[in-house]
Amino acid sequence: MTVASAFEAFREHLDEHHDRRERIIKTNRDVTVASKKVIFLLQRILNERTTDDRALSHRAAAEAKAKLAEIRVLLRNVTHELQGERFWRYASNISGGLQEYIEALSLAHYIEHGRLVSYQEVKEDLRDEAGQPLCPLSVSDYILGVSDLTGELMRLAISSISKPGGRTKASQISSFVRGCKSDFETLTPHIHELRKKQVVTSQSLRKIESAAYTIAIRSSEFELSPEMLDHIMSQMAASGDDRGQPEGAEG
Amino acid sequence: MDPRDLDFINTILEDEARLKESIREHVAELEKKTRVMAGILDRIHSTPRAEIPALLDTVRPVIHSCQAITAALAETIPRDEVWRWKDLWTNTLRTAAFSVVLVYFLADGTLAPLSLVAEELGIKEEWKDRFALTPEDYLHGVITVINELSRLVVNAVTLGDFEAPLRVSVFAKEVFAGFTMLNLKNDLLRRRFDSLKYDIKKIEEVIYDVSLRKLVPPSAVAPGVAP
Numbered sequence: 001m002t003v004a005s006a007f008e009a010f011r012e013h014l015d016e017h018h019d020r021r022e023r024i025i026k027t028n029r030d031v032t033v034a035s036k037k038v039i040f041l042l043q044r045i046l047n048e049r050t051t052d053d054r055a056l057s058h059r060a061a062a063e064a065k066a067k068l069a070e071i072r073v074l075l076r077n078v079t080h081e082l083q084g085e086r087f088w089r090y091a092s093n094i095s096g097g098l099q100e101y102i103e104a105l106s107l108a109h110y111i112e113h114g115r116l117v118s119y120q121e122v123k124e125d126l127r128d129e130a131g132q133p134l135c136p137l138s139v140s141d142y143i144l145g146v147s148d149l150t151g152e153l154m155r156l157a158i159s160s161i162s163k164p165g166g167r168t169k170a171s172q173i174s175s176f177v178r179g180c181k182s183d184f185e186t187l188t189p190h191i192h193e194l195r196k197k198q199v200v201t202s203q204s205l206r207k208i209e210s211a212a213y214t215i216a217i218r219s220s221e222f223e224l225s226p227e228m229l230d231h232i233m234s235q236m237a238a239s240g241d242d243r244g245q246p247e248g249a250e251g
Numbered sequence: 252m253d254p255r256d257l258d259f260i261n262t263i264l265e266d267e268a269r270l271k272e273s274i275r276e277h278v279a280e281l282e283k284k285t286r287v288m289a290g291i292l293d294r295i296h297s298t299p300r301a302e303i304p305a306l307l308d309t310v311r312p313v314i315h316s317c318q319a320i321t322a323a324l325a326e327t328i329p330r331d332e333v334w335r336w337k338d339l340w341t342n343t344l345r346t347a348a349f350s351v352v353l354v355y356f357l358a359d360g361t362l363a364p365l366s367l368v369a370e371e372l373g374i375k376e377e378w379k380d381r382f383a384l385t386p387e388d389y390l391h392g393v394i395t396v397i398n399e400l401s402r403l404v405v406n407a408v409t410l411g412d413f414e415a416p417l418r419v420s421v422f423a424k425e426v427f428a429g430f431t432m433l434n435l436k437n438d439l440l441r442r443r444f445d446s447l448k449y450d451i452k453k454i455e456e457v458i459y460d461v462s463l464r465k466l467v468p469p470s471a472v473a474p475g476v477a478p
Contacts, residue, residue: 001364003362003425003426003428003429004425004428004429004432006362006364006365006429007428007429007430007432007433008432010386010390010429010433011432011433011434013386014386014387014433014434014435015434018434018436084331084380085331085332085333085334085379085380086334087331087334088331088332088333088334088335089334091334091335115253116252116253118252118253118256119256119259119260120256120259139260139263139264139267142260143260179252180252183252183257186257186261187260187261187264190264190265190267190268191264
């Protein structure tokens with residue numbers, strides 16, 4: 001084999017690698033964007049006014065699941081590129097999208113079941129229609145994906161807090177996020193980017209706690225039943241008044 | 252999180268951490284070998300041409316002693332995970348490849364193919380999903396050889412070997428031409444390839460100096476270089 005022919009082979013190898021990486025990066029982008037849309041969708045639906053919370057949650061989860069199935073089709077397009085030892089070569093190129101997908105999946109899961117989707121459940125989910133795995137799931141991607149869930153839950157808690165039953169919901173979310181934070185703390189030595197995410201989780205937790213505190217303080221100013229307080233809070237939210245002085249309140 | 256799930260995850264992570272430590276230990280062993288090889292090979296800059304073969308004879312056993320370590324690595328690394336752990340050994344392996352390619356050139360005057368370098372280091376084809384010498388690592392090793400040779404021609408001439416620059420020049424230009432065929436992206440390989448220009452230039456300058464002073468007959472000068 002001559003030097004020239006050896007380098008021709010190297011050229012082919014490198015070209016193939018770069019092209020493959022481009023395709024995977026593009027899919028990663030598409031998966032990321034689509035997953036973010038699912039998260040927005042969930043937040044939007046859950047912010048709708050309703051008398052039936054459970055029905056709303058079910059509808060939100062169902063719509064999200066339909067969209068998540070579409071994202072799995074996107075991932076299917078690069079499954080063959082990620083076979084065997086190739087997965088780890090391009091893992092960092094698909095990681096972002098996978099984590100975003102897992103975040104969306106775990107949000108839908110929490111809304112429907114009130115608990116954290118497990119590693120095994122995510123692995124089961126990441127299959128195509130024939131039941132074949134779409135790609136390997138590293139523990140790292142799973143943990144980093146669900147870690148971001150706490151931020152979305154914070155947003156959900158705060159946007160719900162002024163609605164009927166919102167304070168209970170916020171309190172539930174608060175203890176859930178606290179649980180996640182302490183569980184993940186044990187994993188930080190092993191997963192590099194988890195530390196930064198834990199900081200964000202702490203900030204989210206403080207926001208929820210701060211909002212819950214504000215309401216607890218305000219509610220003590222008026223000796224109102226929780227139902228009346230809920231009603232006042234939702235009127236406040238509707239009028240956009242954040243000074244906490246409802247018109248015509250007794251007290 | 253369900254405590255059993257947390258345990259499950261912790262177990263996986265701890266296993267991974269242990270595996271990483273194990274790989275690191277093997278790589279540290281390999282690193283010792285490459286340092287010994289690099290140390291011996293550095294002497295080429297002060298060794299007369301006639302004594303080079305004897306010097307190379309002292310390096311070859313060290314190269315071959317890497318075979319036990321690469322075998323241990325192949326056994327340690329799980330299937331399909333070569334790219335997962337590659338960063339742990341990539342620099343060390345590049346240096347090992349460099350040593351093999353340099354020794355081969357000094358003995359044979361030609362470029363050792365990747366398959367031969369892998370063979371010398373005991374890296375088997377069937378391990379390729381666990382431990383392998385990738386084209387990228389091989390190419391990095393080759394570039395380092397050219398870097399080293401551009402320094403060698405200067406020192407060889409100082410020691411009175413006026414033909415070294417010509418042999419090196421033919422080799423370097425052939426390798427450089429090979430590299431120009433590659434479509435490189437803006438990565439380390441690209442930047443190192445760019446630096447090869449300076450090595451080529453340096454080698455040409457030495458040839459110029461040598462042929463200007465008629466230290467070698469004009470017919471021995473590589474084509475395209477003015478006597």
